[in-house]
Amino acid sequence: MTMAERKKDAVKEMLKIADEIYEDLKNSRIPELQVPSRTKANIAFDEHHRVWKYGTNKSTRSAVSLAGAYMLLRTIYTIDFIKKMIEQNKSSTLREMYYISEGWGEGKFSTQSDSDRLAEDLEILTKKLREDMSLRPEEDGARVMGDLVVEEITRKGEKRKIHCQDDVGDSGYSIPYNVEKEKLKFKETNAKIIMAVETGGMFDRLVENGFDEKRNTILVHLKGQPARSTRRFIKRLNEEKNLPVIVFTDGDPWSYRIFASVAYGAIKTAHISEYLATPSAEFLGVTPSDIHNYDLPTDDLTNEDISALKSELSDPRFHDEFWENEIKLQLKMGKKSEQQALAKYGLDYVTDKYLPEKLSEMGYEM
Amino acid sequence: MTMAERKKDAVKEMLKIADEIYEDLKNSRIPELQVPSRTKANIAFDEHHRVWKYGTNKSTRSAVSLAGAYMLLRTIYTIDFIKKMIEQNKSSTLREMYYISEGWGEGKFSTQSDSDRLAEDLEILTKKLREDMSLRPEEDGARVMGDLVVEEITRKGEKRKIHCQDDVGDSGYSIPYNVEKEKLKFKETNAKIIMAVETGGMFDRLVENGFDEKRNTILVHLKGQPARSTRRFIKRLNEEKNLPVIVFTDGDPWSYRIFASVAYGAIKTAHISEYLATPSAEFLGVTPSDIHNYDLPTDDLTNEDISALKSELSDPRFHDEFWENEIKLQLKMGKKSEQQALAKYGLDYVTDKYLPEKLSEMGYEM
Numbered sequence: 172m173t174m175a176e177r178k179k180d181a182v183k184e185m186l187k188i189a190d191e192i193y194e195d196l197k198n199s200r201i202p203e204l205q206v207p208s209r210t211k212a213n214i215a216f217d218e219h220h221r222v223w224k225y226g227t228n229k230s231t232r233s234a235v236s237l238a239g240a241y242m243l244l245r246t247i248y249t250i251d252f253i254k255k256m257i258e259q260n261k262s263s264t265l266r267e268m269y270y271i272s273e274g275w276g277e278g279k280f281s282t283q284s285d286s287d288r289l290a291e292d293l294e295i296l297t298k299k300l301r302e303d304m305s306l307r308p309e310e311d312g313a314r315v316m317g318d319l320v321v322e323e324i325t326r327k328g329e330k331r332k333i334h335c336q337d338d339v340g341d342s343g344y345s346i347p348y349n350v351e352k353e354k355l356k357f358k359e360t361n362a363k364i365i366m367a368v369e370t371g372g373m374f375d376r377l378v379e380n381g382f383d384e385k386r387n388t389i390l391v392h393l394k395g396q397p398a399r400s401t402r403r404f405i406k407r408l409n410e411e412k413n414l415p416v417i418v419f420t421d422g423d424p425w426s427y428r429i430f431a432s433v434a435y436g437a438i439k440t441a442h443i444s445e446y447l448a449t450p451s452a453e454f455l456g457v458t459p460s461d462i463h464n465y466d467l468p469t470d471d472l473t474n475e476d477i478s479a480l481k482s483e484l485s486d487p488r489f490h491d492e493f494w495e496n497e498i499k500l501q502l503k504m505g506k507k508s509e510q511q512a513l514a515k516y517g518l519d520y521v522t523d524k525y526l527p528e529k530l531s532e533m534g535y536e537m
Numbered sequence: 538m539t540m541a542e543r544k545k546d547a548v549k550e551m552l553k554i555a556d557e558i559y560e561d562l563k564n565s566r567i568p569e570l571q572v573p574s575r576t577k578a579n580i581a582f583d584e585h586h587r588v589w590k591y592g593t594n595k596s597t598r599s600a601v602s603l604a605g606a607y608m609l610l611r612t613i614y615t616i617d618f619i620k621k622m623i624e625q626n627k628s629s630t631l632r633e634m635y636y637i638s639e640g641w642g643e644g645k646f647s648t649q650s651d652s653d654r655l656a657e658d659l660e661i662l663t664k665k666l667r668e669d670m671s672l673r674p675e676e677d678g679a680r681v682m683g684d685l686v687v688e689e690i691t692r693k694g695e696k697r698k699i700h701c702q703d704d705v706g707d708s709g710y711s712i713p714y715n716v717e718k719e720k721l722k723f724k725e726t727n728a729k730i731i732m733a734v735e736t737g738g739m740f741d742r743l744v745e746n747g748f749d750e751k752r753n754t755i756l757v758h759l760k761g762q763p764a765r766s767t768r769r770f771i772k773r774l775n776e777e778k779n780l781p782v783i784v785f786t787d788g789d790p791w792s793y794r795i796f797a798s799v800a801y802g803a804i805k806t807a808h809i810s811e812y813l814a815t816p817s818a819e820f821l822g823v824t825p826s827d828i829h830n831y832d833l834p835t836d837d838l839t840n841e842d843i844s845a846l847k848s849e850l851s852d853p854r855f856h857d858e859f860w861e862n863e864i865k866l867q868l869k870m871g872k873k874s875e876q877q878a879l880a881k882y883g884l885d886y887v888t889d890k891y892l893p894e895k896l897s898e899m900g901y902e903m
Contacts, residue, residue: 256884262745264738267880273834274881309738312708323706326745333706340689340699342678345708348741372630372675375714379628379692468639514633515640518622 174353177303178257184297185250185304192243202243203233206292207442211486214441221450222436223488225295232292241277242289248278249289253304262305265290295442300351301399307348313401314343316378317365317389319408320358323347332358335389341378343392350404357411363387364535365408367452369395369420369429373510373521380522386530386537389414396429399440402447405433409449416449417530422457422467423507424479427489427498430454435488454493455529459501462508465525468515469506476507540719543669544623550663551616551670558609568609569599572658573808577852580807587816588802589854591661598658607643608655614644615655619670628671631656661808667765668715678712679767682744683731683755685774686724689713698724701755707744709758716770723777729753730901731774733818735761735786735795739876739887746888752896752903755780762795765806768813771799775815782815783896788823788833789873790845793855793864796820801854820859821895825867828874831891834881835872842873 172180188204195202207213207225215226234240252271256263263271268290269283280286290306293299301307319335321344335344347354366388368374374392377383383390391405409416418433420426431437434452436444462469472480480498483489489498501507513521530537538546554570561568573579573591581592600606618637622629629637634656635649646652656672659665667673685701687710701710713720732754734740740758743749749756757771775782784799786792797803800818802810828835838846846864849855855864867873879887896903 261884263880263884264741264877266738266875266877267742267884270834270875270878270880271883307741309736314711321706326707326747331704331706333704338697338699338704340687340697340711341692341713342711345680345706345711347707370675372632375630375673376633381692468636509632509636511630511632512636514629514636517637518627518629518633 174303174351177299177351177353178305181297181299181303182254182257184299185253185293188293188296189247189250192247201233201235203231203235203239204243204246204292204296205229205231206295209291209439209441211438211482214436214438214487216487217445220445222444222448223441224436224444225441244278245272245275245280245285245289246292248272248275249286249293253293253306256305262307264307264309266309268306291439291442300443300446302349302351308398312346312348313394313398313404314345314374314392315389315404316343316374317360317383318362318387319360319389322356322358324354336383343374343378343390346398346400346404348398348400350400350407352407355404357408360389360412360414361387362389362412362414363537364530365389365391365405365414365416366455367391367393367397367405367416367418367433368510369393369426370510373419376511376518377522380519382522382526385522386526388537393418393420393429393433397433399447402433402449405452406447406449409451415535416452417455417533417535418452419455419510419526420457421507421509422459422462422501423472423509424476424483424498424501426457427454427483427494428479431486431488453533455526455533457508457510457512459497459504459506461529462504462506463500465513467508467512469508469512472501472505472507477502540669540717543665543717543719544671547663547665547669548620548623550665551619551659554659554662555613555616558613567599567601569597569601569605570609570612570658570662571595571597572661575657575805575807577804577848580802580804580853582853583811586811588810588814589807590802590810591807610644611638611641611646611651611655612658614638614641615652615659619659619672622671628673630673630675632675634672657805657808666717666809666812668717673714674764678714679760679763679770680709680711680740680758681755681770682709682740683726683749684728684753685726685755688722688724690720702749709740709744709756712764712766712770714764714766716766716773718773721770723774726755726778726780727753728755728778728780729903730896731755731757731771731780731782732821733757733759733763733771733782733784733799734876735759735792736876739785742877742884742887746885748888748892751888752892754903759784759786759795759799763799765813768799768815771818772813772815775817781901782818783821783899783901784818785821785876785892786823787873787875788825788828788867789838789875790842790849790864792823793820793849793860794845797852797854819899821892821899823874823876823878825863825870825872827895828870828872829866831879833874833878835870835874835878838867838871838873843868
């Protein structure tokens with residue numbers, strides 16, 4: 172399907188929602204919409220896609236309450252806005268949509284989290300991606316450095332091939348917010364693995380030390396909790412070029428969540444986990460065991476860290492031997508560490524010793 | 538001077554500091570170092586460069602106290618580390634330097650803010666840039682889109698010309714962390730102005746609407762409080778290509794500080810304002826008057842906003858009629874607004890109406 176066809180399809184699906192509400196009203200029924208509950212308790216493993224998706228618990232948005240009625244009114248205004256935007260070949264950030272609702276009278280959103288949630292509801296109800304509705308986040312694209320040629324269709328509709336080492340500066344290639352096939356194609360690569368790196372400092376270290384060239388690795392900067400476009404980029408690259416994905420983060424509960432969102436699917440976006448998650452992605456470190464084995468500089472766990480670790484122990488995505496052992500070990504140690512803490516042993520230690528050792532333990536001889 | 542010569546020079550200046558301390562000790566004097574106080578009260582206008590620099594107030598780091606003695610010990614270790622790093626042609630993030638100090642025994646830093654402050658002290662004492670000492674921040678490079686050819690010397694020493702519209706994806710060109718002449722040269726441009734934009738959402742909006750092409754503008758994304766490399770990039774582009782710089786931000790006190798750091802110099806980096814600040818940079822908006830004139834959606838000022846505005850009224854950098862009127866107006870209105878709030882009037886309003894009107898008021902007919 173071309174992008175234009177997908178957008179047309181998204182409009183068709185959205186109009187069905189409007190029709191349903193109209194039919195309800197015409198037949199004197201109180202209109203309502205049902206969407207899955209978006210909580211940790213309501214995610215279930217999808218055996219087919221090997222990712223975590225929403226379970227069967229539902230929330231109802233019903234016009235029986237005033238708040239629910241407003242929500243349905245906003246839904247109709249939003250569908251109308253998206254339809255017009257697609258007709259005019261424009262796109263909008265979620266924040267712009269929030270401000271545009273200023274002109275919708277009673278349909279105005281009171282906070283941006285309301286309008287963001289509605290965009291998610293529409294994705295769930297239509298089974299279409301936000302990108303197909305021309306909505307995009309504020310998030311900045313992450314950076315890529317490695318032996319990979321991408322072909323981007325630019326805003327003017329021209330094809331542009333970019334080699335993510337030879338055609339870019341030392342900052343790498345910036346991932347655009349839309350990375351669907353109609354916008355971005357993967358061409359030649361001789362890389363052997365994809366390494367997703369949490370912090371910019373470590374990404375720049377690996378680039379400076381030439382890790383991408385010496386170890387045939389495509390480096391992708393996650394920039395903390397990765398944007399949808401970054402996760403989609405990694406997933407497509409994994410599938411289309413058959414390259415393993417290794418995740419390298421700090422050693423704390425927030426970083427494990429970053430890994431989970433790459434590998435298993437994030438709770439907020441579980442309705443599209445099969446588009447965003449890379450089930451075969453592996454966690455390299457920094458693990459609590461690494462903190463011990465490599466005698467890394469640490470900080471004490473804060474109370475928030477401890478709650479987050481405990482919450483992970485009850486998170487179905489982390490129910491396996493590796494994570495249970497590591498999380499329990501960390502709670503026992505009471506310590507956390509950062510990937511840049513490896514600099515304790517010098518600036519080359521991470522590329523000359525730590526990463527080769529860890530990759531070899533994981534079965535990768537580079 | 539080549540980069541190698543500048544680095545050699547920085548080492549020479551740093552060794553002078555070590556010599557001074559050594560001479561003090563040899564002659565039974567208590568060693569001490571003096572650096573300017575880095576406060577709002579101690580900045581003064583430099584008529585020659587037309588930027589704000591530190592005044593004459595000094596702080597003394599003296600070994601007469603235990604804390605001061607540790608500080609001098611760390612200074613010596615840091616100088617030794619930088620010297621070795623330059624000899625090996627490496628560079629380090631400030632965070633890595635903090636971790637590397639783990640191996641310095643009594644010279645270990647207790648927090649990264651201590652090591653960051655020392656890096657600033659060394660800049661001030663040696664009158665060299667941190668970049669010449671091979672130290673760099675974690676900060677990510679900002680993005681550029683416009684009719685401009687840059688020539689980057691890559692990590693492998695190759696020259697690479699990049700046109701910031703034709704050779705990049707829709708995310709634009711990423712500014713590397715080192716933008717000194719030895720790393721980055723500005724080549725051809727037909728642009729008429731540089732527009733520095735605070736948020737990624739607005740940068741992408743201007744790109745999508747083709748503002749860079751239609752109005753001959755080089756768009757630079759500030760990414761909130763801009764990194765040194767971004768400010769240096771803008772300053773060099775302003776001087777070398779003789780292009781006016783227009784700053785477009787949200788309408789709140791934090792955004793006015795962003796403008797001040799671009800135009801006047803930031804308090805934290807006032808020792809190098811003449812490298813980083815662009816005195817001729819002009820503030821386009823969103824101004825408190827715009828909030829009124831364009832009837833923009835607003836939020837109430839928080840207590841922090843009000844204190845920040847009051848603090849700006851006593852900041853010498855804001856002592857002019859324009860800022861005093863606007864800040865007083867905003868305190869009276871009790872409101873703030875965001876650049877994306879212009880979306881209230883539709884997605885094209887900012888490029889079709891607001892920016893052309895404001896630019897024309899400022900004397901730019903594009």
